[in-house]
Amino acid sequence: MTETAEARRKRLTMRSWRRGTKEMDLILGPFADAHLAGMDDATLAIYDRLLNENDQDLLPWVLGQTAPPTAIADLITRIGAFAQSRKMR
Numbered sequence: 440m441t442e443t444a445e446a447r448r449k450r451l452t453m454r455s456w457r458r459g460t461k462e463m464d465l466i467l468g469p470f471a472d473a474h475l476a477g478m479d480d481a482t483l484a485i486y487d488r489l490l491n492e493n494d495q496d497l498l499p500w501v502l503g504q505t506a507p508p509t510a511i512a513d514l515i516t517r518i519g520a521f522a523q524s525r526k527m528r
Contacts, residue, residue: 444480447483447487448475448476448483451471451475451483451486451487451490452468452471452472452475454490455467455468455470455471455475455490456468456471458494459494460494460498462494462498463494463497463498466498466501466518466522467490467497467518469521469525470517470518470521470522473521474517474521482514485510485511485514486514488510488511489511489514489515492511497515500515500519501515501518501519501522502519503519
């Protein structure tokens with residue numbers, strides 16, 4: 440059975456909030472809450488792929504400390520910018 444768009448977004452949101460490290464929970468959870476509803480299928484697929492990465496790799500990518508894989512680089516940049524904007528509040 441195929442996953443509905445609503446079920447996919449719920450799954451991705453849950454995985455964003457329950458990463459395994461608190462730092463990534465606090466970065467990806469709010470990002471998912473703010474942006475998943477507006478993402479098209481292609482971007483959701485990239486985000487789904489991103490969630491399969493280890494937190495130990497994701498955090499330095501989001502913080503700009505190391506370069507992410509090209510396939511997810513644009514989305515990592517968006518997530519990093521979102522996290523920075525929240526930090527400035």
